[in-house]
Amino acid sequence: MTNQLDSFFGAMSDPTRRAVIERLASGPASVSDLHAPHKMALPTFMRHLRVLEDTGIVRSIKKGRVRTCQLDPAPLIEVQGWLAWQRQIWETRLDRLEALTTQIAQNEEDT
């Protein structure tokens, strides 16, 4: 889990790689279609794709001369879970603080 979060967050920290994810969310695409909007050499772009494949969020299949990539949302769902968990702990704490503040104010009114 730690390694998966490390590599997912690392992969998502780059705008080119996030653009690839945004593109693949709408459906599979060939490497050349994915590369087209990016002003960088193909080998550089391929290194970004490799990072995404290593994370498991992108899978690719080669058929003839065309390599097609598609999204595997499993790591994305796992990371969403981690973030939601942190937020829930935080919000539970805020709710407790609010309840405590209300209680203190109530006690002051009563005395």
Next chain:
Amino acid sequence: MTNQLDSFFGAMSDPTRRAVIERLASGPASVSDLHAPHKMALPTFMRHLRVLEDTGIVRSIKKGRVRTCQLDPAPLIEVQGWLAWQRQIWETRLDRLEALTTQIAQNEEDT
């Protein structure tokens, strides 16, 4: 937005920094309390804290000799939004594919 996502995802790609976030989700803590569970020199740990502060997810206040850190969940909520958006595009696409498959099957039955 791009810079915020870059720095947030970069900050979260390290297990020490995620452990700090997990700790701060339960409430504010001093730098020495945050540092205690980590087997690393204080200056190294402070560099991790600095990365979190630069992202805006951690804020700190110094009072006397004690620096207290607390979580600011705004960047976390923004990133959750980005991830949820990607997932929604993906799931909408799957729903459309499923509807299309059902329609094709129906058409084949009808002919």
